[in-house]
Amino acid sequence: MRRPGALVALATATILVLMPFWWMVSMAFKPEAEVFTQEPRLLPAQPTLGNFSVALDDGNLGRAMLNFAIVALIVVVANCVFALLAGYAFAKLPFPGGGAVFLAIVSTTMVPVAVTLIPLFLITKGIPLAGGNDLLGQGGSGLLDTLAGLTLPHLIGPLNVFLARQFFLGLADELGEAGRVDGAGELTVFWRIYLPLAKPLVATVAVFAFTAVWDDFLWPLVVTGSAETQTVQLALSRFLTGGNVAYGPAMAGSVLVILPILAVFLFNQRSFIAGLSEGGVKG
């Protein structure tokens, strides 16, 4: 960099942005007496691991992380399979009415969560034969307070269908024609010819699907209640009770929750960032 001023600005900005994380990590290792003091110190005077065991035991954080991993895995796989298949069909295997259906799908990406929140809650509660419900979805709690219920709104993202269609539109029709001339069926054409070219798309859709679950707080808050089904977002908020916060365990819990994704992020920074910015360039 020719001008050192820019580097100083960059460094200052980064340090400012990272300060809250410094405090998060520092407080995670502080004993309670050091947390509630008028003069917060940047480093713990007597570091302790006690907050981490409180977060894992009382906060039930291990279970919450496992729950989240299960929900995220289901959502990512469902999106990668069904959003890709649908996007491919809209792009390469057009069927009557497909254009109108696609437009309807795209138009739902603008709809705020609040609009579908209450109906989705009622639908989740009324899933037939689940949670003590009868065939008409009456009488029980349906999929409320279950991991399956947590996945319901995120299984296939309309935006992912859109991204998949745009991606496959950019691949030549001749590739598929060549396969068909060689006698390949449609599933083979998709699986053997187009899918291997779609690795960047799979990465993007996976990142989008993951962040949809990761960023969501309202839906878990509404559908889950018990410690057995809550995911990390909700488990963390439980450190806050009636205006009192157990800051030490809350920060330790936050550190534990962030570490895995931080590792994934740092080792795949390029595809992670590319995935997240994809929508911006294409949309």
Place this chain on the structure above:
Amino acid sequence: MSVATQAGPATARSRPAVRRRPSRRRRLIGLAFAAPAIAYLAVFQMFPMLYGLYLSFTSYSPLDRGAPRFVGLGNYAALAGSAEFLQSVGVTVQFVAEVLPFAVGIALGLALLANRRVRGIGLWRAGLFLPRIVPLTAVSLVWLWLYSPDGWFNSLLADAGLRPHTWLLDEDTALHAVAVMRVWKALGGNMVLFLAGLQAIPKTLYEAAALDGAGAWARFRHVTLPGLRPVMVYVITVNIVYLAQSFAEIFILTGGGPLGSTTTTNFLIYQQAFQNNQFGSASAMAFVLFALIFAFSFVAMRGMGRRS
């Protein structure tokens, strides 16, 4: 007449036709590929929208044994006269208006800084991006401490000889305090979008501008900014849509208080539906919020399109 001579021109002519109008079998396979997504989105996206619209014209509590009772426009009429609801709309608009310029402007500045070839630029970018990948609940808890009487901000004030302030408990500062946190949270994501936009601007444009004797400011004004317009429109629209639905940070930092000064419409909808069990009225609020978000993003897109 031999078969070969007839078949020759026929296949040549029919080939493009085949590509334009796929066989019946292929259309069916296409439908089968798309069917799971269409069925899912119909049941879990489109139907809920219509169902929500219907609920907004009813009075309905999930605790009742009975079905939703039709009340026509009653919910909407009640909202028009509800001080609580109108305040929440004001809070939502103010929140978006406060966060948006900073979340976009600072992010653009950071993107310009981070768009340089420096050793270790990847690490700087990762650091700036970090708030984006941390759950809102986790960062809200840290900020709750930063703003607390014993927190970092008040200790800085004390060092400067100023009196401490309970930022989140004061009606006049609570929303601003939440807004500052939200700017911090939004910077990384927006910066990455701007970075992608910057890297899509052809280098040749800068070279041509430099040849014409354009200075740094002129290059920014006449090459960078116009080149970023599509990304800018996208970033602003997406930010409006997200910010207008703020919830988790409100839930953690203020719980909507003090005196409703941070109760966004989305937060009020949650309270109305899941604490007061008023599904009908909450649905009506959701559709008003929908209309507001739609109007604001529409105005933003039109405004950005015109300013050229």
